[in-house]
Amino acid sequence: MTGSLIILQPGHSVVTDLGRTRGPAYGLPVNGALDQYSAKAANILAGNDDNDPLLELTALDFRMRATTDVLIAVTGAPLDLTVGGRECPQWEPVSVRAGEVVAVRGIRTGLRAYIAVHGSFTVPSLLGSCAPDTVVGFGLKLAEGFPLETQKTTAPITQPHFGLPLFRLDLTKPAFTTNPVIDVTDGPDVAEFGETADLLFTTQYTVSPRSNHIGLRLGGALPERQLTSEVLSRGVPVGAIEVPSREELLVLHRGRGVTAGYPVLAVVTSRSLDLLAQARPGHTVSFRKTTVAEATATHRTACLELDRLRNTINTVFGLLGIGAGQRWYELSPASGA
Amino acid sequence: MATPTTTSRTRLDIYESGDAALRVVARSGDAEANWTTVHSLAGWLATAGIDGLRGAVPTYDSVLVEFDPYLTSARQVRAFVLLAMRQLDFVGTTLREPRRFEVPVVYGADYGPDLERVAEHQGLDVEDVIARHTAKTYVIRCLGAPAGSPMMDGPDFPVPVPRLKDPRLSVPSGAVSVAGRQAVIAPAVAPGGWCVIGQTPLTVLDAAREPLVPYVPGDELRFYRIPADRFGSFAGQFLEAQP
Structure with missing residues (x-):
């Protein structure tokens, strides 16, 4: 069953993905989530493919209301997340019941945050990506009252005992600092x-x-x-x-x-x-x-960390009966193929 | 760091450009040969089905090869570039048959606010500048910013055209400009420091089509002059290749 998220306070938010990798050959910038690690982590935590459309918030507060039960994950810079008025953890899957308001306030230390929704959104794409391109004028404009169509609903997952954390995912969150x-x-x-x-x-x-x-x-x-x-x-x-x-x-x-x-x-x-x-x-x-060799190794270490998280999530979501993301062999051919 | 590499026929320099790109520069000493080499190389890489290769952006004498450093590496991509060059040396660097585009332009006044300045700088009169701009068959050398602009070698002017001291914050789509020894059409509204000498009423960029702009590097383009009162009669028409 599909549902929607009604944008109540867009702040500075866009729907994006990991970028238009086919763009540069046609003279278009790659664009896409600026903090790729946080964006991938959000999608993984929401049981999506890494490249699924998700929300990128820049600096400003943001609110939306879910019309159906959904599962979300919020990553990126430190912030205050509330769902239906309850404080919720960042860098973890969070259940949202139909009618509840998801509010992000006080993005700090960093600049950008990401909200992924299990099942992702139905959005237009250009050269295989939904990432906004300001030069070509492509991209979804999120205004107050805009209904963002979601592709799945997810029944709430609750921890019945004293609101203890639902998941122990053991994810290494990146450090955020004002002097990187x-x-x-x-x-x-x-x-x-x-x-x-x-x-x-x-x-x-x-x-x-x-x-x-x-x-x-x-x-x-x-x-x-x-x-x-x-x-x-x-x-x-x-x-x-x-x-x-x-x-x-x-x-x-x-x-x-x-x-x-x-x-x-x-x-x-x-x-x-x-x-x-x-x-x-x-x-x-x-x-x-x-050096390039060292940079490549560092990048791969980060990717492996995300792979590990993906395995954990697939196991946990599988046990909970939430559809996990596709395996690599079910995906379309690699870019460039 | 630069690591020059010599293949059997074309001298190439391959430079690391971060952990996700290489810059490959052709150094044959002949601009035309360099251009053919980098565009043939980009074409080879685009169709080779290399895992982790994101794409190749060829310009005049160089091509930027972008890749995913998780799936492949600078070292591996460098090896593919050398393999491509060996094969291109063997089969020859051929590009596809060029298509031809005819572009109507209204010159001067509001359509080309820098026309008189360019004429003055060149020591030509305005009509001569227009005549030289429309006389040439241009080869689209590469796609540039913004949004797949057709970058061409400029008209036959006496001296290079200096860029504007204060770039404009907004240049309309369809603007026909010159700078240095280059010429271009703007497919989309963007800031720009080039001298705008005219404007075409045709729509160059169509976001509903793939790949957005109708030309590829190597295609040929000519400008022809239309009077300002015919600008409106082209409204809504797209730039299309001649049959």
């Missing part, structure tokens, strides 16, 4: 910055309020390109660090234009991009140099 250390690898054009490249690792940068999903702008001592020759436009990866002006460092995030003509000083690792997604204006950021 961001791992980067040398960019392909690092040599063009000469010795000034080292400023990146000795400076504390402050996140500017002009930062968004396209890129973070950071104030501080800036490395300077030693050449003046024009650069032919070329594809730039998410995480590319550029110095486009004399005022700020630009760290491209998932909304970045796919091609640009600025030299790439360094590239933020996949795992650290999640940390940057949580950096608020005013937070201080410092950079640490790493």
Whole structure:
């Protein structure tokens, strides 16, 4: 049976997924959840596929009412979650009864939170993704009163004894901080910055309020390109660090234009991009140099942690009779196949 | 760090670009050959069915190869790039037969607010700028920002066109612009620092279609001039390849 979630207070929320991976080849940014780890964790905790559509909340409070019983999971930055007025834990599956209001208040330390709903939503997609694209004007607008269609209902799961925690999932939650250390690898054009490249690792940068999903702008001592020759436009990866002006460092995030003509000083690792997604204006950021091999290992460790969580959830949900997500061999072919 | 690699015919430099991308640069010394190489390479990678490969973004002399570092690695993708090059050396770098696009443009005034500035900078009169812009058959070199813009080598102007000192916060879709030695059409509304010399009434980007824009790199495009009072008669028409 399908149901719906009525948005009562949208704050700054969008329906998104892990991104439009086919976009860049067509000149569209990948977009999608900026904190990929938190987004994947939310979907896994809700018994969904990693890439299922979910809600991304940025900074502002959010409320919605469920018209049917649903199971949700909230991850991302620390916040206060209440369901029907009861305080509920983050980073755990939470039952919501028909008619109850889910409220997220006081997102703090970080910037973004994720709400996944078991069975996910029915939403339009573009090139295989529901992620909003502000340039093309694609994406669902969540306004007050908007009914978000859900694909499943889930009878409430209750713990009859003293409201003890329902699940012991033993998930390692990522740490959230106001002064994250961001791992980067040398960019392909690092040599063009000469010795000034080292400023990146000795400076504390402050996140500017002009930062968004396209890129973070950071104030501080800036490395300077030693050449003046024009650069032919070329594809730039998410995480590319550029110095486009004399005022700020630009760290491209998932909304970045796919091609640009600025030299790439360094590239933020996949795992650290999640940390940057949580950096608020005013937070201080410092950079640490790493290698691609090390960054790959760190990323894989995080993925394995999520795999472990997925196994646990599949077991628990299986025992509870909640339909678990598909297995890998039931999924459509891997991207690029 | 740069790790130059030489294959049998085309010299390539392969650079690490974080844990999820490689930048591959063709260094043959010939711009046309480099462009053919990187677009052929991107085409090969896109159809090779490599697990974990997210996509390839070719531009002029480089291609950004993006991958999922959980399913594959920079090391493995580098090996695929070298394999692709060996095969392309063997079968030749061929691209598909180009299609042709004809683009009506209203030049100057509100449609092209920078036309006179460009003319002045080039030391040409406005009519000459328009004549040179419409004289050339352009090859779409790559898809750029925003939203799959057709990036082309610019018209036959005496000197490169400087970008605007203060980029516009909003350039309308259909804007026909030049900058440096390049030319472009804007498929969507976006900020821009290029000199806008005209506007086409045709709709370039169609979000209901896949893959959104009708052209691919390698296709050919010509501009032709229409008077301002015919702008409205193209309303709702899409840019389509010539039959």
